[in-house]
Amino acid sequence: MNGITSRAAPPAQAATPAQALEALLTSPRRYLRLRWVPQCKALWLYVRIRPVQCYSLAGMAELQAVLDHLALHPGLVQHFVLASDTAGVFNFGGDLALFVLLARARDLESLRMYGRRCLDLVWWMENAATQGVHTVALLQGDALGGGLESVLPFHHVVAERATQAGYPEVLFNLFPGMGAWDFSARKVGIRTTQQMVLSGKIYSGEALHALGVVDTLAEDGQGMAVVQSVIDAVTPRLRGTLAALRARNLAAPVSRVTLSAIVDQWAMAALDLSDRDLRLMERLVRAQLKKNGGAAEGAIEELKRMELEQALTGQR
Numbered sequence: 001m002n003g004i005t006s007r008a009a010p011p012a013q014a015a016t017p018a019q020a021l022e023a024l025l026t027s028p029r030r031y032l033r034l035r036w037v038p039q040c041k042a043l044w045l046y047v048r049i050r051p052v053q054c055y056s057l058a059g060m061a062e063l064q065a066v067l068d069h070l071a072l073h074p075g076l077v078q079h080f081v082l083a084s085d086t087a088g089v090f091n092f093g094g095d096l097a098l099f100v101l102l103a104r105a106r107d108l109e110s111l112r113m114y115g116r117r118c119l120d121l122v123w124w125m126e127n128a129a130t131q132g133v134h135t136v137a138l139l140q141g142d143a144l145g146g147g148l149e150s151v152l153p154f155h156h157v158v159a160e161r162a163t164q165a166g167y168p169e170v171l172f173n174l175f176p177g178m179g180a181w182d183f184s185a186r187k188v189g190i191r192t193t194q195q196m197v198l199s200g201k202i203y204s205g206e207a208l209h210a211l212g213v214v215d216t217l218a219e220d221g222q223g224m225a226v227v228q229s230v231i232d233a234v235t236p237r238l239r240g241t242l243a244a245l246r247a248r249n250l251a252a253p254v255s256r257v258t259l260s261a262i263v264d265q266w267a268m269a270a271l272d273l274s275d276r277d278l279r280l281m282e283r284l285v286r287a288q289l290k291k292n293g294g295a296a297e298g299a300i301e302e303l304k305r306m307e308l309e310q311a312l313t314g315q316r
Contacts, residue, residue, distance in 0.1 A: 015073070017073065017075070017076055020069070020072075020073040020076055021036070021076060023069070024043075024066070024069050024070075024073075024076070027065075029062050030058070030062065031047065031048060031049050031050075031056075031058065031059040031062050032045055032046065032047060032048070032059075032062050032063065032066065033045075033046040033048065033085055034046075034066070037228075037231075040078065040079060040231050040232070040235050041076075041077055041078040041079065042077070042078065042079035042080075042081060042231055043070075043077045043079070043080050043081065044081045044083060045063070045066060045080070045081065045082055045083070046083050046084065046085035047059065047063070047082070047083070047084055047085060047086075047091065048084070048085035048086055049086075050292070051289055051292060052092060052095070052097070052285065052288045052289060052292055053084065053086040053089045053090075053091055053092055053288075053292055054091060054092045054093060054094060054095050054096070054146075054147075054288070055091065055093060055094060055095060055118060055121075055146055055147075055150070056095050056098070057095070057098070057114065057117065060117050060118070060121060061117075063121060064117075064120060064121060064124075067121070067124045070131060070133060071124075071131055074131060074132055075132055077133055078132070078133065078134060078235070078238060079133070079134050079135075079136065079231050079234070079235075080128065080133050080134070080135045080136070081135075081136045081137070081138060081227055081231075082135075082136075082137045082138070082151070082154070083137075083138040083140070083223075083224075083227075084138075084140055084141065086141070086292060087141070088141040088142065088291060089141045089142045089291055089292065090138075090139045090140055090141050090142060090143040090147055090163070090165075091143055091144075091146070091147030091150065092142065092144050092145070092147055092288050093143075093144050093145030093146030093147040093148070093149065093150075093176075094114075094118075094145055094146045094178075095114070096281045096282075096284060096285045096288070097282075097285045098114065099111070099114075099270060099281065100278050100281050100282055100285075102114075102270070103270045103271060103273050103278060104278065106271055108267055108268070108271060111266075111267035111270050111271075112263060112264060112267045115177060115178055115263035115264075115266055115267060116260065116263060118146065118150075118178040118179075118263075119178060119179070119256070119259050119260065119263060121150065122149075122150060122152075122153050122178060122179045122183070122259075123153075123256060123259070125150075125153035125154055126153040126183075126249070126254055127249075128153075128155070129155070129242045129243075129245040129246045129249070130246060132242060133242075134155055134156075134231075134234055134238060134241060134242060134245075135153075135154045135155045135156070136154060136155065136156045136157075136158065136227050136230055136231065137150075137151035137154040137156075137157045137158070138158050138159075138223045138224065138227050139151065139157065139158065139159035139160065139163045139165065139205065139208075139214070139223075140159075140160050140162075140163065140223050141162070141163065141164075142163075142164050142165070142291070143163060143164070143165035144165065144166065144167075144168055144202075145167055145168060145169055145176055146176065146178055147165070148165040148166065148167065148176075148180075148213075149167070149176045149178055149179055149180040149183075149184075150178075150179075152179060152180065152183035152184055152187060152213075153179065153183050153254075155241075155245055156215050156216065156230050156234075157213070157214050157215050157216075158214070158215065158216045158217075158218055158223055158226050158227050158230065159205040159208055159209065159214040159216075159217060159218065159223075160205055160217075160218045160219065160220045160221070160222070160223045161204070161205045161206055161217065161218070161219060161220050162204075162205065162220045163204065163205035163208065163214075164202050164203070164204060164205075165202065165203055165205075165208060165213075166196065166200065166201050166202040166203050167180060167196055167197050167200065168200045168202065168284075169197075169200070170197065170198055170199070170200040171200045171280065172273065172277040172278075172280040172281050172284075173269075173272070173273055173274070173277045174266070174269055174270060174273065174277070175197060175266065175269065176197060177262050177263055177265065177266025177267075177269075178259075178262075178263065178266070179254075179259055179262075180193070180197060181193060181197070181262060182254045182255075182258060182259060182262075183254060184196065184197075184213070186252045186254065187212060187213065188211055188212045188213055192211055192212075196211075196213075205217055216230065287301070
């Protein structure tokens with residue numbers, strides 16, 4: 001055109017590992033704090049969601065961005081550790097305040113969208129070995145519903161003794177719908193999974209270890225040191241460990257199709273919640289807010305009161 005020969009722009013130069021790591025560690029984040037341990041190429045990710053330590057859409061978006069970055073730069077990270085930056089709480093799981101809002105509005109598609117965002121995270125963890133990443137979760141404090149559910153695909157779960165965790169959803173006529181059935185059944189069997197899901201029981205760190213949900217039990221305050229010892233033990237045999245874990249996924253596969261179908265059932269169940277169920281969820285949110293604010297009591301104590309009230313009144 002007009003004697004000018006157009007030229008295609010040269011392809012962008014790929015970032016070096018050092019540049020990719022710097023971009024990862026220096027990107028501004030509101031809900032996550034990253035810590036890098038260069039000796040073992042371990043990325044520690046600490047979660048601090050406000051006003052409630054739960055899997056909010058904004059918090060999940062930040063976490064997904066980190067995981068997407070790791071997928072774009074294979075080999076950048078060898079060990080990925082998920083932990084909490086909120087004292088006394090690992091994660092309260094699903095965003096109950098949002099669930100109540102969407103259930104009252106009968107917004108089925110938004111409920112499904114939320115569930116699928118959760119599945120994106122657990123599915124990445126399920127396939128982390130194919131990315132060359134060994135994953136460890138550190139439970140400290142309360143881990144309810146999705147908080148416990150989310151660590152099940154991790155290769156190794158460490159919990160301190162003071163951990164309290166379980167699936168309380170049945171108390172307000174819901175169930176854990178983002179992988180608990182599939183991942184828990186693979187790890188501890190369908191009978192134990194059913195007992196955990198249908199009882200609504202809260203388990204101690206020691207009890208979770210006895211059931212096999214938790215791989216290593218740590219004394220209170222020693223969780224980080226125990227995680228580091230797990231990493232130190234795996235690092236010399238990392239390639240063999242990841243190869244074995246990939247083989248495990250072939251031997252005991254979890255289907256994304258099945259996970260998505262369960263999310264759809266969970267979303268439909270949320271639309272069937274009664275006003276009483278929704279009020280119980282709102283009550284639990286208020287207890288979560290107290291615990292996030294540093295109160296000695298919180299969601300666990302409120303769940304125990306709910307369970308006692310139901311037993312006394314015969315309501316379900």
